[in-house]
Structures are given as structure tokens and as C-alpha cells.
Amino acid sequence: MFKQIFLLLVSIFLSLNATPLVQINSDELKLKNFSLEYYVDKSNNQTLKEITNQEFKQGVSGLSLGNHENSTWLRFKLKNTTAKNKTIYLHSELAYLTNKIEFYELKNKKLLHTKIIDFINSDYDSNFVYATDALFKISLKKNETKTIYIKNYMRTVQVMNYTLYDEYNSKQRLSKKNIYIILSVGMLLALAIYHLILYLSTRYREYLYYTLYLGSSVLWMSQISGLLATEFEFYYTREHEYYLLFLMFVPIFISLFTKKIFNMPQNYKIENTLLNSVILLFSLSFLIGLYDVILSMYLATLFIIYMFLSLFIVALSMFLKNEPLAFTFLIANSFFSSFALLTDLFYMGVLEYSSFVFNAASIGVLIESILLAFILSYRIKLLQKSELEKSQELISQIQTSREKDKLLFQQNKMVSMGEMIENIAHQWRQPLSQINSSVLLIDDYLYQHSLQNATVEKELSDIESLTTYLSTTIDSFRNFFDPNKKHTHFDLKDIIENALLISNSSTPTNDIDVKISINGKYRYYGLEDELQQVLIILLNNAKDVLINRNIPNPTISIYITNDDKYYMIKVCDNAGGIDEELMDKIFEPYFTTKHKTQGTGLGLYISKLIIEENMLGQIEALNKDDGACFNIKFPLNESKN
Structure with a gap:
């Protein structure tokens, strides 16, 4: 037993x-x-x-x-x-x-x-x-x-x-071909080429780091999976051992990509320092590998674990700080770290061989690369949006600067025109005085010789009125360019009647019917001469177009209305209206449809300056059924009497 x-x-x-x-x-x-x-x-x-x-x-x-x-x-x-x-x-x-x-x-x-x-x-x-x-x-x-x-x-x-x-x-x-590896490497290679093209066209370094990360991953995966051996009979001679050093570039470029994509030097200084240490360690391992590949690979297996831990800490820290893309990066990093750790543990001798364990790192790289592509795309959109906003702000600043330059130019031009008007006024004073003196002498001569004639006296009176108007006009122009213009109280109806009188004196009426629709008196405190000048310009323009177009039954209608805030003066005609293609140009300086001997194109431009800058109002031109209307709108500053 x-x-x-x-x-x-x-x-x-x-x-x-x-x-x-x-x-x-x-x-x-x-x-x-x-x-x-x-x-x-x-x-x-x-x-x-x-x-x-x-x-x-x-x-x-x-x-x-x-x-x-x-x-x-x-x-x-x-x-x-x-x-x-x-x-x-x-x-x-x-x-x-x-x-x-x-x-x-x-x-x-x-x-x-x-x-x-x-x-x-x-x-x-x-x-x-x-x-x-x-x-x-x-x-x-x-x-x-x-x-x-x-x-x-x-x-x-x-x-x-x-x-x-x-x-x-x-x-x-x-x-049998390793279809999974071929597809994985093909996808990564396609992503690398696509983002390299994007980098070359945009020069965003995010694209460059992502491309280099993918490129180094492709080289490493091709070697470690046997794809190079299958397709290129790549086996390990002593010279080929240096190919293993491509492994060092994967953590270097993923760290550079992470630093850039989250702008870590400015936004996350502690996390940035941690990734800098990863870059330093693998750069050191690469340099050691140039002399001793064996020692370099031994160090790399240890540094990879440090890299996994560092990237996870960085991702988690940013997530806790509410970084918008940190959660996606944390998921991507978790996949890569978890899968790659399995392969690393196999190479360290901790885990036994299996097809999954051996290829786990490749799976992790592929999943991470796809998620990082999403992060990169979102980041570039934000970057482009920021650059667009900066460009728009710059354009706005340029436009503001141009407006200031334009205003300065306009002010200088106004000063120059003021000086010119002052010179013209000085030159006109003496001839006008002489004309008035001649009128008085003629009138006195007729009286002394008992040659009074109603028609002659009327013409002499008209000459005197015109010289007075010319003198007043010169004063109006001088006041227009004077920053200290004199404001007075006046009635809008009186202004319209005076403008009609002066317009009729300077331009033949040709039987034009002028209709005035004013109910009551409208008092206003402002620049009387300038508003009168605008009305004369509008009346003369209306009369010119009615005569030139030979309109039957020519009519000019003038209206005054008001509401709680504004006065409205309308000057309308029945001359057929303004060409729609010219409507946007009529207030521009030196634009005119008349012959150069009949106008300079400054009338409506000056009218617009007077109404908008000196009266804080608005002037616009509109077409109605049978003609055009010029609407003048300005703030009400004196109650209706």
C-alpha cells in the first residue's frame, strides 16, 4: 500500500x-x-x-x-x-x-x-x-x-x-493579411495627409502637430504590427533597430498637440509644465537611443507609463476647470492610455501574448486619433471665429479712422471754403454798393426831371431787391461756414414766401402754378437764412425741370405739417419724377444732370449739409405719381402759435 x-x-x-x-x-x-x-x-x-x-x-x-x-x-x-x-x-x-x-x-x-x-x-x-x-x-x-x-x-x-x-x-x-492593421494604418495615413494639406494652407500649428503625431504613430504601428515585414520584408538588422526610436515621437507630438490645442502656456501653466516633462523625458530617451537602443527602449517602457498618467491628470484637471473640450479629450486619452497600457505591460513581461493585447495600442491610437480630429476641428472653428472677429474689429477701426480722416478733411475743406467765401464777399461788396448807388441816382434823376414811370420804377425796385438778396446770400454763405452761427426766431410761412419771392425774381416762372398749403403759423428757432437758402435751391430745381421737360400745367406744391416731435416741409412738382438709377446720387457733391453752364451739382449737397448738420434733421427725395417730392424733416423746438 x-x-x-x-x-x-x-x-x-x-x-x-x-x-x-x-x-x-x-x-x-x-x-x-x-x-x-x-x-x-x-x-x-x-x-x-x-x-x-x-x-x-x-x-x-x-x-x-x-x-x-x-x-x-x-x-x-x-x-x-x-x-x-x-x-x-x-x-x-x-x-x-x-x-x-x-x-x-x-x-x-x-x-x-x-x-x-x-x-x-x-x-x-x-x-x-x-x-x-x-x-x-x-x-x-x-x-x-x-x-x-x-x-x-x-x-x-x-x-x-x-x-x-x-x-x-x-x-x-x-x-492571410492583417486587414485590421492595413485599414487602421490607411485611415491614420489619410488623416495625416489631409491635415498636412490643411497646415500648408492655413499654417495653424495645431494641424502640424496632429499630422506629426499621426505620422509617427503610422510608422510605429507599421513596424510593431509586422506590416513592414509583410509588405517590405523589413526585419531586424542592427541598422533597423533605430527604427524603434520612432516610438519616442508619439508621446512628444501628442504632448505638443495638447499644449497647443488648449493654449496651455497661457491658460494652464501647471498642466503645461507636466507635459513639458513628458516631452523632455522622451527627447532624452531618443538621444540615448542614438547611442544605445537597448537602454532607450528600456527607459521608454517606463516613461510611457509616466506619459499615460500625466495625460490623464492633465485631461482630468482641465475637465474639472470646465474647459469645453476637456471631456472629449479625457475620453480620447482614456481609450489610448488603457489600450496602450495593455501592450506596454506585455512588452514588460507582465501579460501573456494574445492578439488583442498585442494590438491594443494600435486600437487605442486609432480611437484617440478620431476623437482628437473632432477636437481639432472644433478648436480651429473657434480660432477662425476669433480671427474673424479681430478682422472685423480691425476693419471697424480702419473705417472709424477713415471717417475721422474724412471729417478732418471736410473740416479743412469747410475752412478753405469759408476763406474763399470771405474773399468773394469782399469782392462783391463794392460792385453791389455801386449798383445800389446807381439805382438811387437813376431814381433821383427821374424824380428831378419828372420822368417817373411805373414800369421803370418797378424794374429799379427789382434790381434793388436782387442786390439786397445777393448781399444777404453772401452773408448766408459766410454764416454757413461760421461755427458761431446766429439763431433767430422766425415763422416758417414767412421763410417760404421770401424764398418764392427771391426765386421768382431770379428765375422766370413760365406760368408755373405754385400752391402753398399752410394752416396757421409755425414758429421755429434756428438758422433762418440757411433754411431759406435750402428752399430757394429746391424751388429753382423744380422750376428748371418743369421748364426743361415742357410739362403742361406745371405745378409746384409746398406743404408744412408737424407732429409732437418734428416739422415737415414738402416741396413737390409734377415733372415726372427722378430716374430711380440716379436717386442715390442726387445728394452727392458735383453731381448734376444739367449742362455745366447751368449748374455745379452743389445745391442739393449743400442743402443736405444744412438740414442734417446744422438743423439735425433729414432731407430725402421720393417719387410720387406725377413727379418728385423733397421732404425736409427737422426737430420741433418752438411750439405752434
């Missing part, structure tokens, strides 16, 4: 320490993640004979030992339990990450076959290396058992994934 128990315990102990046995018991073989043993050769130069006597540790075919070791031996047994001879294909599915692989096939401790694939020196048979995989073909007779040794050598991190296939499944494995 005790003997049987002892033998059972010995059997169990031996089975626990025995080399793992993989049994082939069916025609189809597609075996992943099977049990094996591993031994770390710290000297990197132990032979197969020396290894067979070493103590191996239990492991699995998807194995990661981090970047502490360079050379690892694997061992397992294969037994064909079927009734047929079998050909087994052993795949190293991460061969593109490996510097050198040695396969050894033994039976009863006797070496049968050896295959060495040396990527460092490009010494390998292309029939045994395809895309990402290295192959070792094993033949097993029925019930035959063989022991397989594999030496896996890498100068950076010890990661491996070995699988067993029959011939059909081996071909299926080699014929």
Missing part, C-alpha cells in the same frame, strides 16, 4: 517536472498558446548540449520576458498519436521582431535537424521566412515523439508567439 502511494507521488513529481508534451491526435492541427518550458541564457553563448542539462521553467508559447533578457531557450515535446505520418509546421509569428532564431529537432537526445535564421546578418533561407513568420518543418511518424529546442535572440525585448499548424492551416496563416 505505501509502496503504491510512493510510486504515485514520484510519478506526479516527475510529471510536474517533465518536458511539456504536445500530442497530435487529429488530422487537422491549429494549435495556439500551448505549454512549453523556457530557460534564460544570461551569457548568450550556451550550446545546445549545455542547455539540455539546465533547469527550465514552465511557460506558454505566447511568451514575454520584457527587456531584461536577450537570449531565451524554449523546449517542448511533440508526439504523433494518430495512425498516419504527419508533417507539422512550427511558426514563429513574431519573427520580424527577432534578431536570430535557432531550431533544433531531437529524438532520444540525438540531434536530427537544425535550422538557423539570422536576421542580423541577413543569413536565412527565404523558403523558411514568409512575411512576419519564420517556419520550421517537423516530420513525425505514427506514434513517434520528438523534442524541439528553440533559441530566441533579441537585443531589445524578449517577446515571442509560437504556433503549430498542419500544412493546410500553415498556408492559410501565411496567406
Whole structure:
């Protein structure tokens, strides 16, 4: 009884320490993640004979030992339990990450076959290396058992994934493309090109940093996923090891992008300092890698965890400070950090190999890139809106400056015109005085010689009235340019009648019917001469157009109305109206439809200045059924009597 128990315990102990046995018991073989043993050769130069006597540790075919070791031996047994001879294909599915692989096939401790694939020196048979995989073909007779040794050598991190296939499944494995990686890299590359074009057209650095982040991510993903090995037969020689340094640019450019997109130097100084430390660490790791790639990659695996933590703290801090885009950035960063951490832990030897764990970082980069594109688009819209507002403000300032310049020019022009009118007045005074003196002499001569004639006396009276008007007009113009104009109380009806009298004296009536509609007296306190001048200009213009167009039954109608705030004077005619195309130009200086001998185009312009600047009113021209109306509207400052 005790003997049987002892033998059972010995059997169990031996089975626990025995080399793992993989049994082939069916025609189809597609075996992943099977049990094996591993031994770390710290000297990197132990032979197969020396290894067979070493103590191996239990492991699995998807194995990661981090970047502490360079050379690892694997061992397992294969037994064909079927009734047929079998050909087994052993795949190293991460061969593109490996510097050198040695396969050894033994039976009863006797070496049968050896295959060495040396990527460092490009010494390998292309029939045994395809895309990402290295192959070792094993033949097993029925019930035959063989022991397989594999030496896996890498100068950076010890990661491996070995699988067993029959011939059909081996071909299926080699014929399959990693569609996910191709699509992911294609999407990131398209985003990078698109945002590079945007940068070249706008020069926003946000686009540049995002493009560089995507570009470095594409290069890193293409290398780590095996896409370069599949499409370009890119394997690890010593020169190719420097390609790993592209990993350093991913955290550098994502940090620069984050700093710029949230304007951190101005808005978030503490968070900005934290991201600066991330940039500094990975820049240092890159510089170290130029001399020692192994040390650089070892440091990078530690710095990446620091980067994850820093970006998360930054995103959370901005979210708590109510930054509008911080929540989306926090989600994007959480995806990237969580997924990439899984891959990083695999490379550190903490997690075992699985397809998801191995590609998790690529998934995180893709999700983050899409969310960052949304953040970037929103940020640029805000930036463009801000720049548009600044441009509009600048335009407004320019317009204000131009208005000031225009006002200054107008003031200077008014001063010049005032000086000119003063000179004209001085020149006109003497001739007008002489005309009046001549009128008095003629009148006195006629009286002394008893030659009085009603017609002559009337003409002499008209001449005197005209000279008085001319003198008054000169005074009006002088007052117009005088900043200290004299305001008086006057009746609007009297102003209209005086304007008619002067207009009739200076321009023939041609039987024009003038109708005045005024009920009562309208008192006003203001610039009497200037308002009278405006009315004379409007009356003369109306008479001219009626005569020139030969209108039958020509009529000029004048109205005065008021409400609680304004007086309204209307001067209308039945001359057919103003051409609509000219309506917006009639108040412009020097615009006229008359011949240059008949007008200067300043009448309505001066009228507009008088009404709007000196009387704080409005003047406008409108067409009615049979003619045009000029409406003068100005504030009521004296009650109706």
C-alpha cells in the first residue's frame, strides 16, 4: 500500500517536472498558446548540449520576458498519436521582431535537424521566412515523439508567439493579411495627409502637430504590427533597430498637440509644465537611443507609463476647470492610455501574448486619433471665429479712422471754403454798393426831371431787391461756414414766401402754378437764412425741370405739417419724377444732370449739409405719381402759435 502511494507521488513529481508534451491526435492541427518550458541564457553563448542539462521553467508559447533578457531557450515535446505520418509546421509569428532564431529537432537526445535564421546578418533561407513568420518543418511518424529546442535572440525585448499548424492551416496563416492593421494604418495615413494639406494652407500649428503625431504613430504601428515585414520584408538588422526610436515621437507630438490645442502656456501653466516633462523625458530617451537602443527602449517602457498618467491628470484637471473640450479629450486619452497600457505591460513581461493585447495600442491610437480630429476641428472653428472677429474689429477701426480722416478733411475743406467765401464777399461788396448807388441816382434823376414811370420804377425796385438778396446770400454763405452761427426766431410761412419771392425774381416762372398749403403759423428757432437758402435751391430745381421737360400745367406744391416731435416741409412738382438709377446720387457733391453752364451739382449737397448738420434733421427725395417730392424733416423746438 505505501509502496503504491510512493510510486504515485514520484510519478506526479516527475510529471510536474517533465518536458511539456504536445500530442497530435487529429488530422487537422491549429494549435495556439500551448505549454512549453523556457530557460534564460544570461551569457548568450550556451550550446545546445549545455542547455539540455539546465533547469527550465514552465511557460506558454505566447511568451514575454520584457527587456531584461536577450537570449531565451524554449523546449517542448511533440508526439504523433494518430495512425498516419504527419508533417507539422512550427511558426514563429513574431519573427520580424527577432534578431536570430535557432531550431533544433531531437529524438532520444540525438540531434536530427537544425535550422538557423539570422536576421542580423541577413543569413536565412527565404523558403523558411514568409512575411512576419519564420517556419520550421517537423516530420513525425505514427506514434513517434520528438523534442524541439528553440533559441530566441533579441537585443531589445524578449517577446515571442509560437504556433503549430498542419500544412493546410500553415498556408492559410501565411496567406492571410492583417486587414485590421492595413485599414487602421490607411485611415491614420489619410488623416495625416489631409491635415498636412490643411497646415500648408492655413499654417495653424495645431494641424502640424496632429499630422506629426499621426505620422509617427503610422510608422510605429507599421513596424510593431509586422506590416513592414509583410509588405517590405523589413526585419531586424542592427541598422533597423533605430527604427524603434520612432516610438519616442508619439508621446512628444501628442504632448505638443495638447499644449497647443488648449493654449496651455497661457491658460494652464501647471498642466503645461507636466507635459513639458513628458516631452523632455522622451527627447532624452531618443538621444540615448542614438547611442544605445537597448537602454532607450528600456527607459521608454517606463516613461510611457509616466506619459499615460500625466495625460490623464492633465485631461482630468482641465475637465474639472470646465474647459469645453476637456471631456472629449479625457475620453480620447482614456481609450489610448488603457489600450496602450495593455501592450506596454506585455512588452514588460507582465501579460501573456494574445492578439488583442498585442494590438491594443494600435486600437487605442486609432480611437484617440478620431476623437482628437473632432477636437481639432472644433478648436480651429473657434480660432477662425476669433480671427474673424479681430478682422472685423480691425476693419471697424480702419473705417472709424477713415471717417475721422474724412471729417478732418471736410473740416479743412469747410475752412478753405469759408476763406474763399470771405474773399468773394469782399469782392462783391463794392460792385453791389455801386449798383445800389446807381439805382438811387437813376431814381433821383427821374424824380428831378419828372420822368417817373411805373414800369421803370418797378424794374429799379427789382434790381434793388436782387442786390439786397445777393448781399444777404453772401452773408448766408459766410454764416454757413461760421461755427458761431446766429439763431433767430422766425415763422416758417414767412421763410417760404421770401424764398418764392427771391426765386421768382431770379428765375422766370413760365406760368408755373405754385400752391402753398399752410394752416396757421409755425414758429421755429434756428438758422433762418440757411433754411431759406435750402428752399430757394429746391424751388429753382423744380422750376428748371418743369421748364426743361415742357410739362403742361406745371405745378409746384409746398406743404408744412408737424407732429409732437418734428416739422415737415414738402416741396413737390409734377415733372415726372427722378430716374430711380440716379436717386442715390442726387445728394452727392458735383453731381448734376444739367449742362455745366447751368449748374455745379452743389445745391442739393449743400442743402443736405444744412438740414442734417446744422438743423439735425433729414432731407430725402421720393417719387410720387406725377413727379418728385423733397421732404425736409427737422426737430420741433418752438411750439405752434
